[in-house]
Amino acid sequence: MRILVVEDEAQLREQLAARLRAEGYAVETAADGDEGLWQATEFPIDLAVIDLGLPGLPGDEIIRRARAAGRTFPVLILTARGRWEDKVEGLEAGADDYLVKPFHVEELLARIRALLRRAAGVASPRLEWGPLAIDTRTHSVTLGETPVELTAYEYRVLEYLALNSGRVISKTELTEHLYEEESDRDSNVIEVFVRRLRRKLDPDGRLQPIETRRGEGYRFNLAGDGSCG
Template sequence: MRLLLVEDEAALREQLAERLRAAGYAVDLAADGEEGLYLAREYPLDIAVIDLGLPGLSGLEIIRRLRAEGRDLPILILTARGRWQDKVEGLEAGADDYLVKPFEVEELLARLRALLRRSGGWASPRLRCGPIELDTGSQQVSVDGRPVELTAYEYRTLEYLMLHAGEVVSKTRLTEHLYEQDYDRDSNVIEVFIGRLRRKLDPDGSLAPIETVRGRGYRCALGRDPA
């Protein structure tokens, strides 16, 4: 998942970026409001974490402009402003959630997972497509109850396809959402991940969980259970 973090406090920004990357996010960073708005407009983001008190352009103004432009990515406000009036103002501007500093990173990660699930139409932290179950909390995958060991990027690829089950996802889109902007992108890497996933999830070839749509990309072909 590709995440934008807009935070002007350098130490906190780098600390959070490290934890978010360790949790599997591709992270784009901005230190001020103007840069944050630029990145939000230019890159295919899945979610954004935005501070309110930013130099150049406030976090509220970033959110208002993005919503006015029809951009519907989930946005979590991260700020030291804890008054209920500030929370209301942030949510009314178009934010989806609000977390006050100081905070525990585990809570931030849990809130981000919940926002991403809801944006994909999932109510439970356990995504199910046919016999495949993916637990977004523990990052464990099973098929018919049998645990399946995946590498970090195999997991991220499967998670993205399952969150967007039924949609055709191009190799370019997968690459943009799995890697940060300075990554040397090679679509063959995605083909390798898809091949590995097929062998691990469907060793006998009876399930066919990931469909190749010629000339367009890949699709999680199993029916989803949003419950």
């Protein structure tokens, strides 16, 4: 998942980016409203964390213009203002949730996970398809009662496909949502991750959790509805 952090306070911006990367997210950052708006409208963002009090465009205006441009990703606003009117303005502009500074990073992470689940149409951090269970909070996977050991990137591919269950995802889309803008990208690496996932999740070939659509991409295709455990 790719997250945009728009925050003018350099120390906080870098702290948030570092923690989000440690949690397995790809992160883009912006220090002012104009750069934030450009990234919000030009990059394939899964969620944005936007400070309201920014140089250049204020945070609520970034949200308003991004929504007008058709961007529907969840937005969590940060504000140092305690007035309820400021929170309402941010929400009315199109934000989905807010945190008042100072805040605990663990709460920020919990809200981000909840917003991403909500955007995918699921309510619980634990997703189940028959014997396969994915815990998006702990980034752990089990097959029946057996833990499945995945690398960080294998997990990212699986989570993205699972949260978009039933939809065909191209290698390009996977690459854009798993890697940051300045990183070296090779969409052929996605094929390697998918092969590994199939081997680990379906050693005897019965489940076939990831379907290849030739010329189109991949589809998470397990029977079941991704019910919450």
